[in-house]
Amino acid sequence: MRVILPAGTTETALIEGISAAGAAPALMAHTPSADVEILEYGRPTQSPVTPVSPSGCPTPAAITRAVREVVGFDVSVVDAGLSEPTAAPTVDVGATPGRDIRDPVAVPDASSIYDRAREFGASLPDEALLIGETVPGGTTTALALLTALDEPADVSSSLPANPLEQKRVVVEDALDESGLEAGACVGDPLEAIRAVGDPVQPTVAGIAAGALEAGIEVTLAGGTQMVAVAAALRHAGLEAPLSIATTSFVADERDGGLQAACDRLDCDLVVTDPGFDARDHVAMNRYCAGEAKEGVAMGGALSLVPDGEMATVRDQFETIYARLGMGDGESVDGGLPDRSPADDAGDPDAPATEGGRGS
Structure with missing residues (x-):
């Protein structure tokens, strides 16, 4: 199994109160770069921070890494508009960081990103792919994409209290600035992304389209952001079988809305509960609290974890939490441990730092 992880940024994430993907807005630009290093190496290397929410909830990258250490899978990272460098090798599809969706154009190169990503997806030798994402502010841009496509718009949040009304106001302003009305881009998803999306969206959609056309089984690994991508694919006329795999945290928050969206878009839905309520650990408690x-x-x-192995994944998550410098299950109170490659000097277990971005 190969996991493809497009990673990018959008200035939309800097809108106050929109995202919890970082302890402070100024640090959010580092989140995707650090996420891919955690998934690749087990900890940040070149990135100077470890992504946590303001209350100390660690990035989902730590959980995905825990699964990788237990189950094992290949990873390919795609630079889908990173604004900070990463030591992880990346595939280049020509993406640049996304603008604030309240600008007249959010992703000016959406079509070219999609085309390059589609070529990449079609070239892969795998029988099956999981395609994920890391982009702070992505649920707001997902709401904007769904609204422009005239799809029922109800998205999740990285925050315990979903600021949905605030997001809707942002989306209304974004559509106004782009000279669009809700539903104006039905059947034209790339125009919707160009106007009010983020660069990760055409990257994921392009990879998925190319892979599906090549006969590769595709699962979109995520929540409401992947519903938006699935909607884009359906509006582009792609009718191939498609699955979305997410967590119980998202499915429970949506209260049946996620299943309804998948039914409407003819997508299979897989929901996995990691059983974090079985442990009294600060990180798992934060996830159970809705972060x-x-x-x-x-x-x-x-969803790849075999029956009976989820407890091992939880154990490994605790190990990674400690490895990331967050202590042994004690609250970090929103602190963000700084890291640099020099921090690992003399540590025989530290991952090697690779310079620059791969291609």
Whole structure:
């Protein structure tokens, strides 16, 4: 099994109160770069921070990494508009960071990103793919994409209290600035992404389209952001079988809405409960309280865990939590441990740092 992880940024994430993908807005640009290093190496290497929410909830990358260490799977990272460098090798599809969706154009190169990503997806030798994402602010851009496509718009949040009304106001402003009305882009998803999306969306959609056309089985690993991508694929005329795999945290928050969306888009839905309520650990408690919920292919990775092995994944998550410098299950109070490659000097278990981005 191969996990494809497009990673990018959008200035939409800087809108106050929109995202919990970082302890402070100024640090969110580092979140995707650090996420891919955690998934690749087990901890940040070149990235100077470990992503946590303001209350100390660690990034879903730590959970996806825990699954990888227990189950094992290949990873390919795609630079879908990173604004900070990463030591993880990446595939280049020509994406640049997304603008604030309240600008007239959010992703000017949406069509070219999609085309390059589609070529990449079609070239893969795998029989099956899980495609995830890491992009702070992605549920707001998902709401904007769904609204522009005239799809029922109800998205999740990385915050315990979903600021949905705030997101809707942002989306209304974004559509106004782009000269669009709700539903104006039915049948034209790339125009919707260009106007009010983020660069991860055409990357995921393009990879999925190319892979499906090549006969590869595709599962979109995520929650409501992947519903938006699935909607884009259906509006592009792609009718191939498609699955979405997410966590119980997202499915429970949506109260049946996620299943209804998948039914409407003719997608199979796989929901996995990692059983975090079985442990009294600060990180798992934060997830059970409604933080983070999904991201970095977490739901898709958890769906790969064999019966009887989830307790081992929880054990490994605790190990990774400690490895990331967050202590042994004690609250970090929203702190963000700084890291640099020099921090690992003399540590025989530290991953090697690779310079630059791969291609």
